[in-house]
Amino acid sequence: MNAIILTTVWGIVMMLAGAFVKNKSTAKYWAILGLVIVIAGNSIELLQQESFFKIDIREMLHFQSFNLTFISVMLVCTLFYFLLNGKEIEKVGTNVFEYFALIFFILCGVVLAASFKTLLMLFIGIEIISIPLYILTGSDKRNLKSNEAALKYFLMGSFSTGIMIMGIAFIYGGSPSASFFIDTLQLGVGKMPAFIAVGLILLMVSMSFKVSAAPFHFWTPDVYDGAPTVFTSFMSTIVKAASFFAFVRLFENAFGTVHEQWQKLAVIITAATLLIGNLTAVFQQSVKRMLAYSSIAQAGFMMFALFALNDRAKEGLVLYAAAYSLATIGIFAVLVKMNDYTIDGFNGLAKKQPVLAICATIFLLSLTGIPLTAGFQSKFFMLLAAVKDGHQIWLVIFAVLCAAISAYYYFRIIQAMYFKESDASADQEWDISPAFKYILVITAAVIIVLGVYPNLLLDWLYY
Amino acid sequence: MQQLGLRFPELLIWSPLIAGLLCFILKNDKNSKAIALVSSLITLVISSASLFYANNKQLSGLEEGYVWMKYIGASFNIGLDGMGHILTFLTAFSFPVIFIATYKTSYKDSFAFYGLMLLAQAGLMGVFTALDALVFYFFWELALIPVYFLSSRWGGEKRIQATFKFFVYTFAGSLLMLIGIIYLYLQTPATAYSEHSFAINAFYSIHFNLTFVQQYWLFWLFFIAFAIKMPVFPFHTWQPDAYEQSPTAVTMVLSGIMVKMGVYAILRWLVPVFPAAMDKYNMLIAALAIFGMIYASIIAIKQDDLKRLVAYSSIAHIGLMCAAIFASGQIAVQGVMIQMFSHGINIIGLWIVIELIERQTGVRKISQLGGIAHKAPVLTIMLVIIALANIALPLTNAFVGEFMMFNGLFKFNIWLAAVAGISIILAAVYTLNMVQKVFYGETNAVTESIKEIAWNEKLALGVLVIAIFFVGVYPQPLFNLTKDVVLMITGNKN
Amino acid sequence: MGFLINGLGRKTLSKTLSGIIGSGVVLGSFLISLYVFFSVKGGNTHVAHYFDFINTANLKIGFDFQVDQLSAIFLLIITGVGFLIHVYSTSYMHEEDNKDFAKYFAYLNLFVFSMLLLVLGANYVIMFIGWEGVGLCSYLLIGYWFKNTNYTNAAKKAFIMNRIGDLGFLLAVFWLFSKLHTSDFHTVFAGIAQLSKTDIIGITILLFVGATGKSAQIPLYTWLPDAMAGPTPVSALIHAATMVTAGIYMIARSNVLYSSEAAEITRLIISIIGLATALLAASIAIKQNDIKKVLAYSTVSQLGFMFLALGCGNYTAAVFHVMTHAFFKALLFLGSGSVIHAMGGEQDITKMGGLNKYMRITQLTFLIGCLAIAGCPPFSGFFSKDAILMSAFEHNKVFYVLALFAAMMTAYYMFRIYFLTFNGKFRGNQEQEHHLHESPAAMTMPLIVLAILAIIGGFVGVPHILGGHNEIAAFLQPVIPVHENAVPISSTTEYGLMIGTTVLMFVAALFAYVQNRNFVAKENTGLGKVLENKWYIDELYDTIIIKPVQSLASFLNNVVEKKGIDGFVNGMGKAVNYGSRQVRLLQSGHVGVYVLLMVIGILILFIVQMFL
Amino acid sequence: MEIKWFIELAVALFSIGVIGVLTRRNAIIIFMCIELMLNAANLLLVAFSKMHAAAAIGKATPTVVSDGQIFVFFIMVVAAAEVSVGLAIIVMMYRNVHSVDVNFLNRLKN
């Protein structure tokens, strides 16, 4: 609850500051300050299990250790994001304060999506996330790619919103309590009613859209590619992870008891996502677009949480969210510093910028799922959950083969950085402060610490 | 005192790990060489010392291990038994030898080179000491990563593709194994902390809870991972390329020790875990391994590149080990134990010689070399001894192992043993061919400039040769070390 | 005993730096052997256990040595002949520089060590260690002049062919292990009752395969003539006197197995192979012009005789022939070495002739050798060969006739080379003629000693019928029980055969003299050409074994490995790449298509959920 | 009257909206079709709301039964917000390329 209020307030503060503060380069400090406050507020709530504000009438939101921890993870990831990308956000356009304000509003939506108890809150949360994102995607106004991405994202996003509320309507029609509370569907273990079934499918479609699971992923590569890179970084990590959390939360609480009846849908989506994400990423020449496909591929792994829907899956999802977000934020932070986004642009980076190269390597290894990185632990938990579920072992095998394919495209970057020579002419100006390097190293260190001892994070889930 | 003995496995991991990180932190090209050498010698001392505390009777780590991921039942549990002792000692022994032999080779960014080498050593030590499936998997992968970087960074012309193929191949295999591990884990009984456990002892008793069908498919998940690592036909094609393209010091690690990971893993994590599947598939796999052995031997005849030749020879040797394991008799498995050690030593020796030749002449093609024996008699003598050990001449180390493995194989199936025997002949053909063409005959323009080897190389090769003869003549210490573990693995089968 | 082994062990480790040390230690071991011999003669056989070579739960192999009558004889032969040859070598090899000289002796000593290991081993494994060890030394010594590719090829060939035999040996050992769990001679022989018929046949045949490799029998004999590439003393020691007889030793040692009822078929095979080898090799030897090659084929042929004896169950005769053969063949080789030395390395007998004028001692000793090998009484060869022929006669008349024919050929080719070398006119060039000289004492002394042995060596085995006691048979009695023949041959027959044989030998020798009195080099035709080209056996092997293996290797390497398996692995990568290129086309960039695909996705989900 | 008719009507409108999205190229019309889809959902919500209200006669509290209508209210809020942002994006696009044809949007593909 603290987080919602504080993000909203600070969003407004940023907005007003944008009107009154002339020096745009101070925006990032404002934002970091605000975020620290939000994190503090959230941590206090996590520690005390009690919010400063008690206005949640009819308990439409639900806060306990589990989702408060998740929110903290997301907020901390955002902090890393701000620290690494603050300078780059300034370069996108003139409305720097507004961008930060929008990000704070998105965070508010993230918190809602992580704590909803009714479909209404889910809907509002998702929309609060989506609408600012449309804007951020299109924020590079002169860039036609950015425009195109914004329009595509907007049209398809609205389309999925339509599907979502259609689904909500059917759920409402089938709800015996005539309300939108997700835990009052009283499904029991029998065959679920027709309205619920239709609503479930439509909700699954729209949530799959949000987390870019195949075959509803088509917006992802184009939007991630077209959006300003700093915002791609944000939307492919925190937003996506939050959507996933919402997705799993919704299906666990609302439809958990009839898990077997819709599990096959999750299987189809998972398999398709893994296949398409990994396969398409292989051929990409642009690192940015490759990372877009890789985010689809990673979504395939996160889909295991939905597929298995047990304790390990939920823990794994949180871990995955942290690992994936940190690694992707990190790799995007490196990417933003490059002039050339193609894989060849990374040639010889190890010589020119060894710190960047080694951190990027750790991020990529984490994304690949090599032990000692958080990426491995998260994949491990996902596999554990999926195997524990006991059905469809073939899907798990398929997933690990896809993970092997993923090594192919992630390692292309590592190979470029370390084993290939750059063109002498291709050298560029580097705008890298020591602080940036330190933070990058810290990010990498966090990934390794989580990889070695994931309980640092997981213990909080049951605090 | 017993507690002290139990601390050795940790030291074996920490010593190279810390030294490796030190190399990276200092970033000093000069010192790193010395750091590497000193730390590897320290590791050797630790490993030798641990032999005195060898507790062969059973696998035992620290009482509880360090509880690592408590509620999923994984603990950082490491320990050594006879097999672990042999392999950790091999690892500890090989690295100083490698460092000494390549002391004169200068690598670009050598701090990174030595750092990664030491990290690889730490990973290997971890694999050989892990008593917890998850820890094992961790190290299994960790050993791979430094080697990947070493090969890709300092390797030959086509290194990137070759090592990447190697990496993806083994990575895919080990992920399959991960699924197997998870599946098994979920069948284990609850412990004090958690629903299930990754501890090795839990895995060993798991087969009582598994149906035969489960055992069968789980067996393949594990076996493919190990088969790729060893490698066994038809999963071997990464190997010649990887060996060819890697810098020789790394190839030594790869072939001398890393392939033993596969053999070790089969003995530790496959054979005792799936007895029913062993019974079902032993014939199939032994036949496959032996086919691969002959196949590799025949191909080796045609190789012109020294490294590829040794690579195929290694595939053949590993094929025999694999077949012997699946022949599943005590004698055969005992032979495998010895052979793991022997093969490591021999093949490292071969690589050192190849490295020396390549460094001096820049050539690895058999057809372009010749007459080295005039210029470097000591090198030649060493090489001949090592080559003969490689073809298992009596009184060299490999004879003992191969003798026992063939013996076990013969008990298992006469025809398999007979067919496998052909490889003895083929091994002589390709090895002697190589010796003849490279070392004998007249010198030519390429070999004209070759010089006698220096003290450090003499030292390294000398140590290896002594080891070859020692094990060849008096292998009993190794038997004593591994006797119990062999019994444990093979159970009551003869 | 420990003393003996220690002495031998030290020798191999301390790579001797001069021939004197080399010869000295062999002399030392010879003296010890003598001591051993006499102590054994006094009935004092002994098995010494040194340490456990392999000792595991159910495999125990000790590093054990055994001295009994059989090994004592071989000990004497090895160390005695070995000593003489070491002495001879000091002179023969003096042109080599210091380092190589030392290396040579080191190898030679290593050889003696391995050979002793072979004959002293108390179980098959130790025997095998020596067995491979002598193969290795043979390899090293044949390829001693490693600059010459032909020589190294020959060395390689020898080693590989030996290895083929070794495989047989090894399998036999495994067979023993799998049935009896041991390879100690006495336990194996004691446990023979536990072996089934198949076991015995399998084991004996496999052991024999091992013997054909080491002792150059059909089909694995071709390495021995090529092995003449090594220095001549080496040929004398290894490829005539000692190593090649290892096969005989092994079978004689295992006589318990071979004599058993079940092994009858094996014995038959051995006889046939031995006889065939004797004939084949002798026929080839007739037309060879290289003096050492002739001797080599002669060796093969004589080995064939020994195997014939073994096949006929007369182990004593075989061992006896080994002994006499060691004397006279070493003598012949050393003699030929002396000739070659004098001729400055020339080995072609068509380029020699009339050497008797220059090298008296050599000529005389060589003549003695020829007489001995041809089987002229009372030279040693007569007694041993006669024993073999007798047992063949007892066994099978056809064998006897064929063996007799082979013996005649022996006489023919031996005298052919004798006459060509020493009689007639010198056919070499001027320079060589000037160079001709008698060899130094270090070379002639061993010749003389061996000549004496070749003359008197036969008297240890004079058969009863000639008033002797056949002492060797008596001596070997504890190891090789004498089998009484079911149908004893009458004395008359035996006398008749002996005389007949002797006469035929003389005829053959005379024929050789007549034919080669006035030698004119001419092209061989017809059978002669076939014989000169050794029945084209090498070419045959080349076509049916080496070439197919080579092309199979190429095929596997280029097609199966690169295109097949690796092609499949790389094909996976390519398939992923291809799939990637195709799948990304779905990402067409058109919103309409995206939404359409999404709707289709929704439809699929509905259909799956609702109607499946 | 049965709920069935309303479901059919709402789904029909929804599907017409989907068809519109699929077949038209003008971004504005596509957006209008999406609005149509939203309205179809609204209609369904209201219908269900009445269905629940009818079922709740005599046993339920009135606060419960108006949930559906409240939701429609929020959907309208969201739609309004979306429209403002969406039209702004379309206008921005139009300013740059002077077209609202979505088929021009193919710089990003593969």
Add this chain to the structure above:
Amino acid sequence: MSITNILFILLSVMAVGSALMVITRKNPVHSVLYLIVTFFAISGLYILLNAQFLAIVNIIVYAGAIMVLFLFVVMLMNLNQHIEPQKNRLLQIAGIISGGSLFLVIVAAALKSQTIKAGMELQTGDYGLIKTLGMVLFKDYVLPFEISSVLFLSAMIGAVVISKKEH
């Protein structure tokens, strides 16, 4: 047939018919106008469903504000029917087919079960009045109500960010 049924049929036909016109008219202005007609029909249906307040809001917000905005933009861009050439015929057919199947599938799925016979007759229609809804909205739903202000804020900022001219 009661009056409600007749009204229902009339309004349904009107809604579906004008919706079809929306997607078939080439001229965007016509489409906008037909959409307004659809919204009016839907508002009529709301009244049938005892949602009087929503019916009014629908007309005010949708037909009034939103559609006028649309119309405004269309006019502003001066889009007429010539701008939009025919779309790929194949894609159109595929679109119609899949949209039609979507209708069939959802309806079939939703009405599959025979238990859905719920009647919708209601005697008192006061629960859709502004008074009732207002109470619910500002008591129970005050939190989402407040939070939706964030939505509007961000939409506002967005519109500004997107539309503001940069220099």
